[in-house]
Amino acid sequence: MPDKTLGLYFQLFNEIAIIEQLSRTMFEARLPKGLMVSHFSVLNHLIRVGDGATPLKLARAFQQPKTTMTHTLAGLEKHGFVQMEQNPEDKRSKLVFITERGRAFREDAIGLLAPDVARISELVPPEHAEALLPGLQELREELDGMRD
Numbered sequence: 001m002p003d004k005t006l007g008l009y010f011q012l013f014n015e016i017a018i019i020e021q022l023s024r025t026m027f028e029a030r031l032p033k034g035l036m037v038s039h040f041s042v043l044n045h046l047i048r049v050g051d052g053a054t055p056l057k058l059a060r061a062f063q064q065p066k067t068t069m070t071h072t073l074a075g076l077e078k079h080g081f082v083q084m085e086q087n088p089e090d091k092r093s094k095l096v097f098i099t100e101r102g103r104a105f106r107e108d109a110i111g112l113l114a115p116d117v118a119r120i121s122e123l124v125p126p127e128h129a130e131a132l133l134p135g136l137q138e139l140r141e142e143l144d145g146m147r148d
Contacts, residue, residue: 024037026113026116027040027109027113030109030112030113030116031109031112034075034079035075035079038072039072039075039076039079039081040106040109041062042058042062042069042072042073042076042082043076043081043082043098043102043103043105043106044106045058045061045062046082046096046097046098046102047098047103047106049061051082051095051096051097051098052095052096052097053095053096054087054093054094054095054096055069055070055073055093055094055096056069056093058073058096063147073096076102079101079105080099080101080102081098081099081101081102081105082096082097082098082099082102083096083097083099084096084097085097
């Protein structure tokens with residue numbers, strides 16, 4: 001692979017990583033004390049793909065150790081955002097279900113970003129953001145397929 005190509009993709013992933021860090025910090029500044037983007041991300045995932053997953057399946061989806069996911073889920077359960085139920089197929093594991101309170105928190109959290117999104121939309125017009133999405137979604141899907 002030519003150095004120029006390697007450099008191009010390094011720069012692409014570097015920009016994505018910096019954007020992720022900046023957006024995470026911005027979002028966490030808006031969240032209530034004690035809640036982090038990791039909590040929001042699990043709720044968002046459960047809404048996007050459906051709840052009823054095991055902690056292990058969630059850990060794999062987020063590419064985290066099961067202990068890390070267990071800690072995140074304990075925080076969500078403490079706030080009443082998820083409930084854990086025994087897995088009827090495997091009595092040793094649990095299934096995670098989002099509660100109405102968890103759904104409401106997710107919607108409220110998205111709303112908390114409105115002032116930041118308004119500022120960003122002045123810098124990056126909606127048409128530009130919309131044009132970026134297909135390529136980023138394609139890249140995500142390809143990377144997601146490569147991890148298995």
